[in-house]
Amino acid sequence: MxxxxxxxxxxxxxxxxxxxxxxxxxxxxxxxxxxxxxxxxxxxxxxxxxxxxxxxxxxxxLLQNFTCLDRPALDSLIRDVVQAYKNGASLLSNTTGMGRWELLGSFFFSVSTITTIGYGNLSPNTMAARLFCIFFALVGIPLNLVVLNRLGHLMQQGVNHCSSRLGGTWQDPGKARWLAGSGALLSGLLLFLLLPPLLFSHMEGWSYMEGFYFAFITLSTVGFGDYVIASYLLSDTRKPNRDWQILER
Amino acid sequence: MxxxxxxxxxxxxxxxxxxxxxxxxxxxxxxxxxxxxxxxxxxxxxxxxxxxxxxxxxxxxLLQNFTCLDRPALDSLIRDVVQAYKNGASLLSNTTGMGRWELLGSFFFSVSTITTIGYGNLSPNTMAARLFCIFFALVGIPLNLVVLNRLGHLMQQGVNHCSSRLGGTWQDPGKARWLAGSGALLSGLLLFLLLPPLLFSHMEGWSYMEGFYFAFITLSTVGFGDYVIASYLLSDTRKPNRDWQILER
Ligand SMILES: [K+]
Ligand SMILES: [K+]
Structure with missing residues (x-):
């Protein structure tokens, strides 16, 4: 007691x-x-x-070239553009699609939600989708952790398997384990951080540093959403990426 | 061997x-x-x-009202607006500030990075800031985990302390532990999920469901960035929040 x-x-x-x-x-x-x-x-x-x-x-x-436009009209247009952009609408004239919520965009959004990356280039605007998003994440985030955990175990077992084989042939299990471990670390780094930027530079036209930044921000699950892959498939405003950089200057 | x-x-x-x-x-x-x-x-x-x-x-x-504007000019303006918005610039005429990268915005960005929430309403645009961001996250994310872990332990100890006190007075340690545990769970839920939306509705003018959605998306560290607190301090384009909803319709 x-x-x-x-x-x-x-x-x-x-x-x-x-x-x-x-x-x-x-x-x-x-x-x-x-x-x-x-x-x-x-x-x-x-x-x-x-x-x-x-x-x-x-x-x-612009105001000087287009004299019919006045400041308040332009400001209200700017507000409209930013709001429509955030709502995931199609902004340019030649597109009549569903904006960024196509099938691929929805899949991309689902993945980014349950991995807790949450790029946020797409986010639900209807209350129904937000409610579903909460329940989807409540089950999906643990499921994603289970899957990642299982894949990690599988890789660990693969590494152990390799190291025991090496140990058998070399007669030195300690050195073999060290070699297999460092080999796994190196191949992991190459596979997830150092090689993808090369792929992105080919696919997205990013510099190597931009690709590395994207890979790091994604793997750390921070996911700012400033860089997103397959943006030419997801969004119409992002399509002329290189034109924009010209416009920017 | x-x-x-x-x-x-x-x-x-x-x-x-x-x-x-x-x-x-x-x-x-x-x-x-x-x-x-x-x-x-x-x-x-x-x-x-x-x-x-x-x-x-x-x-x-707009094109009909302002006949001097043509379609390509408007499209190029829209691209400019979206790009400048993503760069964190001040968009409206009456502001001459630093856009969204004021001191408060930078602090907010730092917090969102090391907690891996990464709202992304602000993201670094210069290569120097991106590189620093990577190193900042490499140390900051583990540091954040240590701090959260410590706070969690402290709360756990507080709960144990309460339950042992209750156990002492009630002479029933099992029931006391159950009571203290469920009390902690309930107060945690209230403190982090159910009460904040009330505060947000007062501060940000969101509905309760919007506030709940924001609290969940933040606590799960998904952080889409569609809802962000103190946006009236961080951004000029978000200031007239209610006007926008009128414009939207
Ligand atoms: K995140
Ligand atoms: K995020």
Whole structure:
């Protein structure tokens, strides 16, 4: 009967000890965030300011060339464009499709949801789809973890199998295990981080660094959605990718 | 010396057994994805089509009202707007700021990166910021996990502490543990899923369901970025949120 009470002793002390070290940890966390904030602010703030200025210049030219347009009309058009873009609509004149919610886009969205990457270049706009999305993720995210876990085990077993075979032929299991492990790590890095950018540069016209950035942001499941593969299949506004870069300058 | 070989036996069998069940699991995974694809396609495709149509109608009206604008000029303007929006620029006339990469935006971006939520309403556009982002995430994501883990332990200890106290007064440790556990679960649900939407509806003008959807998408670290808090601080194009909904119709 008294056991729970005597057990409470060390737990009490544990709580008292854990709080100050947690405060320290939180300080380190906040300092790290402050570092990130400062660096991103410095690096991106200037570029965004430059982009704003160049866009305002473009707008000014447009207003001078098309004298029938006035500032409020243009601003309301800009708001409309951004809203329609976020809704996944087709924006350009020559397309009459379903925008970005075609079959392939829906599949892509499903994958990005259950892997928790969530690129967000597509997101549900109807309440029904949002509700379904919640239930879909509730089952899908654990299912995805089970599948990844199983594939990981299978690869682990493959590596063990290789290392035991090597160990058998070389008579040195320790070295064989080390070799198989480093071989697996290297091939994993090559397969998921270093080779895909080459493929993307061919398929998407990205630079190697852009492809590497995309691969890292995807594998870490951060998924900003600034780069998305097969965008020419998913979206009409992204199709003339290279034209845009010309327009941008 | 022969040990590695005899050990290889069950691993071989394990591999042979694991493959068919993995194939079955992959089938279930693909079937689940197909289900999601079908439902999202049905629910969202129609809405996106409607949004495309309404946007095309708006464009048509605009072209009729402003006769000096032609179709190619408007399309090139639309591309410019989408590109500038993605670059995080200020789009409206009355703003001359740094767009969305202000200090608060950079902090928000840092948090969203290391929690792997990655809303993506902001994403780095310069190569320097992208490289820094990769290193920032490489250290920051584990750091974030350590912090969350520590906070989780602290809460666990708090719950144990409560349950042992309850057990001491009630003389029934089993029931006390059950009560403390369910109390913790309930308060966690309330704190992170059910109460925040009320706050969002006050701060952001969202409906309860929208707030719940945002809370779920954030806690699951999917982070589509379609809903983002404090958007009136982060972005100028999002400021007139209610006006947009009027414009949309
Ligand atoms: K994410
Ligand atoms: K995301």
């Amino acid at each position: 008294y056991r729970p009470r005597t057990r409470a002793g060390p737990e009490d002390r544990g709580w008292g000890c854990a709080v100050p070290s947690t405060v320290l940890l939180l300080f380190a966390y906040l300092a790290y965030l402050a570092l990130g904030t400062g660096v991103f602010w410095t690096l991106e703030g200037r570029a965004a300011q430059e982009s704003s200025r160049s866009f305002q210049r473009d707008k000014w030219e | 022969y040990r590695p070989r005899t050990r290889a036996g069950p691993e071989d069998r394990g591999w042979g057994c694991a493959v068919p069940s993995t194939v079955l699991l992959l089938f279930a995974y693909l079937a689940y994805l197909a289900l999601g694809t079908g439902v999202f396609w049905t629910l969202e495709g129609r809405a996106a089509q409607e949004s495309s149509r309404s946007f095309q109608r708006d464009k048509w009206e």
